[in-house]
Amino acid sequence: xxxxxxxxxTKRFGSTVAVNGLTARIFDREFFVVVGPTGCxxxxxxxxxxxxxxxxxxxxxxxxVRMNGVPPRERGVxxxxxxxDYALYPHLEVYSAERWSNLxxxxxxxxxxxxxxxxxxxxxxxxxxILPDWFPRKPRELSEGQKQKVALGRAxxxxxxxxxxxxxxxHLDPPARAQAREEIRRLHAELGTTTVYVTHDLxxxxxxxxRVAVMRDGRFxxxxxxKEIRDHPADAFVAEFVRAYREGxxxxxxx
Ligand SMILES: Nc1ncnc2c1ncn2[C@@H]1O[C@H](COP(=O)(O)OP(=O)(O)OP(=O)(O)O)[C@@H](O)[C@H]1O
Ligand SMILES: [Mg+2]
Numbered sequence: 342x343x344x345x346x347x348x349x350x351t352k353r354f355g356s357t358v359a360v361n362g363l364t365a366r367i368f369d370r371e372f373f374v375v376v377g378p379t380g381c382x383x384x385x386x387x388x389x390x391x392x393x394x395x396x397x398x399x400x401x402x403x404x405x406v407r408m409n410g411v412p413p414r415e416r417g418v419x420x421x422x423x424x425x426d427y428a429l430y431p432h433l434e435v436y437s438a439e440r441w442s443n444l445x446x447x448x449x450x451x452x453x454x455x456x457x458x459x460x461x462x463x464x465x466x467x468x469x470x471i472l473p474d475w476f477p478r479k480p481r482e483l484s485e486g487q488k489q490k491v492a493l494g495r496a497x498x499x500x501x502x503x504x505x506x507x508x509x510x511x512h513l514d515p516p517a518r519a520q521a522r523e524e525i526r527r528l529h530a531e532l533g534t535t536t537v538y539v540t541h542d543l544x545x546x547x548x549x550x551x552r553v554a555v556m557r558d559g560r561f562x563x564x565x566x567x568k569e570i571r572d573h574p575a576d577a578f579v580a581e582f583v584r585a586y587r588e589g590x591x592x593x594x595x596x
Pocket of ligand 2: 384385423507
């Protein structure tokens with residue numbers, strides 16, 4: 342839930358056109374990956390979907406309902422932000438049954454009962470392999486991988502309708518990255534939430550995406566399955582991107 346439609350969506354910052362007349366359809370329950378170089382508009386697109394900013398032109402629809410102007414909390418959207426701290430609350434512990442904490446925050450905010458909070462937190466803790474040892478720690482006392490799990494946990498204690506992830510693995514080292522990728526994949530399969538995942542790594546996009554959108558200068562150059570993009574790049578920029586990806590594979594595996 343739900344299907345997301347973008348119709349001619351444009352967002353400008355002064356003279357910069359961050360998102361430029363974007364039209365696309367993201368299917369219900371799809372794992373949709375947006376890949377593109379730095380500054381091409383990926384984060385801006387996620388912020389538009391989350392409702393943190395609104396388009397200057399065009400429409401965003403969730404299951405046919407116009408979202409322009411609808412505030413973030415009424416959209417059922419959760420976003421994992423780009424950056425080292427994952428927007429965790431630095432002064433709060435990972436989890437406490439008595440106090441406000443990172444994992445219980447969204448549930449407390451909704452005024453859920455202690456029993457419900459305990460049950461929901463337990464479920465995400467099990468799902469993500471969060472250890473009770475971490476509960477009393479503040480985010481600065483966690484490793485990157487641990488922080489990332491807590492951020493994923495906080496984002497899914499209430500099952501979102503739409504899940505937005507902005508380069509969530511960029512701070513992890515390669516083995517942790519591979520593991521976290523698997524976890525995110527599994528999380529998506531379990532929750533069935535329409536997911537938009539941003540990366541600048543085409544290999545990651547191909548591993549994760551049901552479909553992949555290659556973005557440049559605020560537009561999608563091509564949207565397709567990993568196989569379609571690999572086998573039939575729609576334009577020169579996508580072809581070059583795929584070539585660099587193949588080169589990377591060659592270097593890694595000597596094939
Ligand atoms: N709040 C803002 N004010 C002014 N310009 C902005 C703002 N946010 C984004 N931009 C500009 O819009 C363009 C798109 O930025 P955006 O952050 O969406 O790129 P991105 O694809 O997420 O890049 P990266 O891969 O580096 O995170 C850039 O040129 C950026 O400088
Ligand atoms: Mg960004």
